[in-house]
Amino acid sequence: MKNLIDIRELFTPMQPQAVPLSEKIFILEILPDVRLQPYIWCYWEIKSREPLEEDFFCKIASDGCIDIFVDINNPHESYAMGFYDRCFAYQLGSSFHYAGVRFLPGMFSYLFETKASELSNSVEFLDAVHKNTAKFLIENIRPGDSFHEIRGVFDKYFLRNLHHMAKEFDPRVYEAILIILKNTKSLNIENDVSKIVGVSTRHLRRLFDFYIGHNTKSFARVVRFQNYLKAHSESTNIDAGSLYYDFGYYDQGHFIKEFKNFCCETPSKTFRNQQTI
The missing domain is CATH 1.10.10.60 (Homeodomain-like)
Known part of the structure; x- marks a missing residue:
């Protein structure tokens, strides 16, 4: 659909932080390739600069989106996070480095033909949701990769998927x-x-x-x-x-x-x- 970019222009999913992030925790969002921007709001990264004194609980606000994310230190651990009609807290541990993809409303299910309600109010192993995506992350992400390198991996994969889409968004x-x-x-x-x-x-x-x-x-x-x-x-x-x-x-x-x-x-x-x- 030619005007799919309209959703991005009308909607800005935000994640407020009620607890101040210390100098030991770093969060960043970057845009995907321009060809993916009608489908993906951003790529994001959260990591601890050094081990924390206690486990960090990241409070996530309802934003209408579906995310996938991967543990950069262990790419075998990747997840899909569905639409939440309430906030929730996700335990990241005391030392962590995650990167993720935040899809605009409806776009995860469109790109992967996956029923969104099966993910609602839950975080599931990506391997159980979309095995090919989990496999790609395992094969292409290495511990210690920079966010720039991770962005390249994400762009490559989603552009390839988009190229093979046989139908338009409903x-x-x-x-x-x-x-x-x-x-x-x-x-x-x-x-x-x-x-x-x-x-x-x-x-x-x-x-x-x-x-x-x-x-x-x-x-x-x-x-x-x-x-x-x-x-x-x-x-x-x-x-x-x-x-x-x-x-x-x-x-x-x-x-x-x-x-x-x-x-x-x-x-x-x-x-x-x-x-x-």
């Missing part, structure tokens, strides 16, 4: 995603979306089950939360006042409840550090 799912990205204040949209894209509500649920990993309402809630994060990061007012009203939250209590569900922490604790990746 235009009904694409249109439904765009509607949600443009109308995040309204969460009771399933009937309206199904009418616009020309499918029954039941079939729309099946499509989102396959491509996104959850229903339209859950996806819309995550998108709204992510759009709030983006607006807050761009606001010149540090407190951002009643910005949440602009995104359809009923009141402060509703906003805080939703925020804690998706981010594990309250807004005040999260934004105290003003750090996102």
Whole structure:
């Protein structure tokens, strides 16, 4: 689909860090090859510069995306992380070096023909999800590889996969995603979306089950939360006042409840550090 880049232009998945990252922990995001940017939001890296005194728990906010990631120190250990409708914490240990791929909504299932709902709210061994990808990472990533080298490995693999794609991204799912990205204040949209894209509500649920990993309402809630994060990061007012009203939250209590569900922490604790990746 020629205009697939629209999803990237309308959506910015962010990962706020409620706990300050010490000088011993490094996080970086870089863009993939431009030909992959309609499908992949970024490649990311997280590593400890030196052993920590205790295990590090990385809190991951709901972002509507599916990721794959690999242990650079042991490429036999690779994983797929599905759509989460709540935040969760992943234990990385006291010494670690991981690199990953964050796919834009719907694109992991499109590229690998894998049902997204089978990964929802879970982290699975990549070998059980897509054996060929796990095998490629084992064969092409070496302990000690730089992020630049890892980026080259990822680009090579996903460009090759894209070249062999025999079908376009489902235009009904694409249109439904765009509607949600443009109308995040309204969460009771399933009937309206199904009418616009020309499918029954039941079939729309099946499509989102396959491509996104959850229903339209859950996806819309995550998108709204992510759009709030983006607006807050761009606001010149540090407190951002009643910005949440602009995104359809009923009141402060509703906003805080939703925020804690998706981010594990309250807004005040999260934004105290003003750090996102």
